[in-house]
Amino acid sequence: TELANKMAIKVPILIKKMISLGITASIDQVLDKSTVKLIAITTGHKVIVRKENQLEESIIHDRNTSSNNILKIRPPVVTIMGHVNHGKTSLLDCIRSTKIASKECGGITQHIGAYHVKIKDNVITFLDTPGHAAFTSMRLRGAKITDIIILVVAIDDGVKPQTIEAIQHSKAANVPIIVAINKIDKLEEGNLNQIKNELSKYDLLSEEWGGENIFVNVSAKKNIGIKNLLDAILLQSEILELKVKANGMAKGIVIESYLNKGKGPIATVLVKEGILNQGDIVVCGIEYGKIRNMRDEDGNTIFTASPSIPVEIIGLSGIPIAGDYFTVVKNEKKAREVALYRQSKFREIKLSRKKRLNLENLFDNINKSDDTQLKLILKVDMQGSLEAISESLYKISTPQVKINIINVGVGSITETDASLAAASNAIILGFNVRADYSAKKVIESENVDLRYYSIIYNLLDDIKLAIDGLLIPKN
Numbered sequence: 001t002e003l004a005n006k007m008a009i010k011v012p013i014l015i016k017k018m019i020s021l022g023i024t025a026s027i028d029q030v031l032d033k034s035t036v037k038l039i040a041i042t043t044g045h046k047v048i049v050r051k052e053n054q055l056e057e058s059i060i061h062d063r064n065t066s067s068n069n070i071l072k073i074r075p076p077v078v079t080i081m082g083h084v085n086h087g088k089t090s091l092l093d094c095i096r097s098t099k100i101a102s103k104e105c106g107g108i109t110q111h112i113g114a115y116h117v118k119i120k121d122n123v124i125t126f127l128d129t130p131g132h133a134a135f136t137s138m139r140l141r142g143a144k145i146t147d148i149i150i151l152v153v154a155i156d157d158g159v160k161p162q163t164i165e166a167i168q169h170s171k172a173a174n175v176p177i178i179v180a181i182n183k184i185d186k187l188e189e190g191n192l193n194q195i196k197n198e199l200s201k202y203d204l205l206s207e208e209w210g211g212e213n214i215f216v217n218v219s220a221k222k223n224i225g226i227k228n229l230l231d232a233i234l235l236q237s238e239i240l241e242l243k244v245k246a247n248g249m250a251k252g253i254v255i256e257s258y259l260n261k262g263k264g265p266i267a268t269v270l271v272k273e274g275i276l277n278q279g280d281i282v283v284c285g286i287e288y289g290k291i292r293n294m295r296d297e298d299g300n301t302i303f304t305a306s307p308s309i310p311v312e313i314i315g316l317s318g319i320p321i322a323g324d325y326f327t328v329v330k331n332e333k334k335a336r337e338v339a340l341y342r343q344s345k346f347r348e349i350k351l352s353r354k355k356r357l358n359l360e361n362l363f364d365n366i367n368k369s370d371d372t373q374l375k376l377i378l379k380v381d382m383q384g385s386l387e388a389i390s391e392s393l394y395k396i397s398t399p400q401v402k403i404n405i406i407n408v409g410v411g412s413i414t415e416t417d418a419s420l421a422a423a424s425n426a427i428i429l430g431f432n433v434r435a436d437y438s439a440k441k442v443i444e445s446e447n448v449d450l451r452y453y454s455i456i457y458n459l460l461d462d463i464k465l466a467i468d469g470l471l472i473p474k475n
């Protein structure tokens with residue numbers, strides 16, 4: 001419809017024209033650039049290419065003209081991490097029960113992915129999806145939502161693999177850690193100093209040990225030390241000076257979403273800045289809509305939400321993904337336009353990812369194109385294996401497929417390797433080395449083919465088979 005309007009012709013005529021060009025499309029379908037160009041040219045229209053992100057820019061323009069900024073301190077957003085069974089869920093429940101003024105811990109009410117707790121004049125927001133998956137999936141999508149991590153360590157179990165993983169996540173995301181030594185009621189079964197000692201190996205040091213991390217002893221079961229923990233969070237948050245724009249059109253992040261049979265898509269969002277109002281029109285990832293209803297974590301209808309306050313919103317066109325950003329825009333037409341544009345972009349990206357080269361589809365690609373190069377990035381553990389493998393790889397080259405090692409090195413696979421592979425359609429081979437965290441992020445999002453080997457023979461064999469089109473897919 002939009003294209004027909006722009007070309008000043010009737011929709012059915014345009015569709016007819018498209019059919020004659022072999023393009024089938026529905027009325028509100030978003031067309032890609034080359035299709036539009038083809039139609040325009042064949043109908044004698046001139047093509048003026050708009051700047052790619054003009055739509056997105058117009059949103060920013062709207063926002064900037066909306067109001068004068070009022071800066072205010074917003075509540076901190078906290079995520080609880082730690083090893084399994086160390087008491088993350090119990091601690092969350094315990095903190096939540098301080099909210100419902102119960103002396104006992106437990107007794108969960110509604111789950112919307114986050115809740116906030118009032119402590120005198122202060123507020124703390126907790127993401128109530130314990131564990132690391134939610135945190136990493138947000139990070140993978142480039143969303144930074146957590147201000148403070150509570151690292152739970154059970155005194156009777158000490159530092160464990162997921163404790164270390166949590167520390168690594170927080171470091172990579174540059175989020176400060178408060179250490180909560182839990183199950184302090186079992187003090188006789190553990191050794192506080194030993195835990196502190198182990199944590200110090202990961203640069204987590206309490207103030208009395210000359211460090212900057214706040215340590216709090218708690219018992220989620222016996223409700224001991226919870227107030228100290230909350231005070232510690234407020235102290236840490238003061239240090240962080242979390243000032244944001246507290247007026248004007250809101251923007252924020254989706255933390256959870258699902259489909260409700262009666263109400264349609266429901267998303268829990270956290271406002272990052274501005275004020276979100278019922279009736280606002282939002283673009284949310286590739287979805288959009290007018291907020292018909294907003295509810296707080298207790299299920300009460302609310303009409304406004306300020307920064308860091310979790311709310312459920314109803315009225316979106318589809319289910320957004322955790323980590324998606326939402327932005328309030330001025331009118332529904334613009335929201336729809338941006339969402340549809342993003343959807344078409346999204347499809348393009350998905351398509352191009354599918355097409356990315358991997359060892360299994362190498363052979364098909366060779367047959368189809370003149371590009372007879374197999375580009376490789378090789379990372380190994382020792383200089384010696386580097387030479388041995390590169391030499392053997394070059395020997396496998398055939399007249400049909402020339403092997404081109406575009407980068408080699410000793411050490412783990414880094415983000416640079418991953419980006420290089422994505423940009424040049426190369427395959428990464430890791431020999432006795434692994435990809436680091438930021439590399440994995442790129443590899444996953446860009447769908448790069450990464451393979452690990454520890455035996456040279458297996459590595460060479462896979463490449464040989466791939467060249468011959470005989471490699472059986474991994475999964």
Ligand code: GDP
Pocket residue numbers: 082083084085086087088089090091130182183184185186218219220221222
């Ligand atoms: P999560 O896997 O980290 O979420 O751990 P949970 O919260 O599910 O707790 C694991 C187990 O430890 C449960 O059986 C809890 O009852 C117990 N637990 C949690 N906190 C404490 C505590 O402070 N003291 C004691 N003794 N047990 C606790």
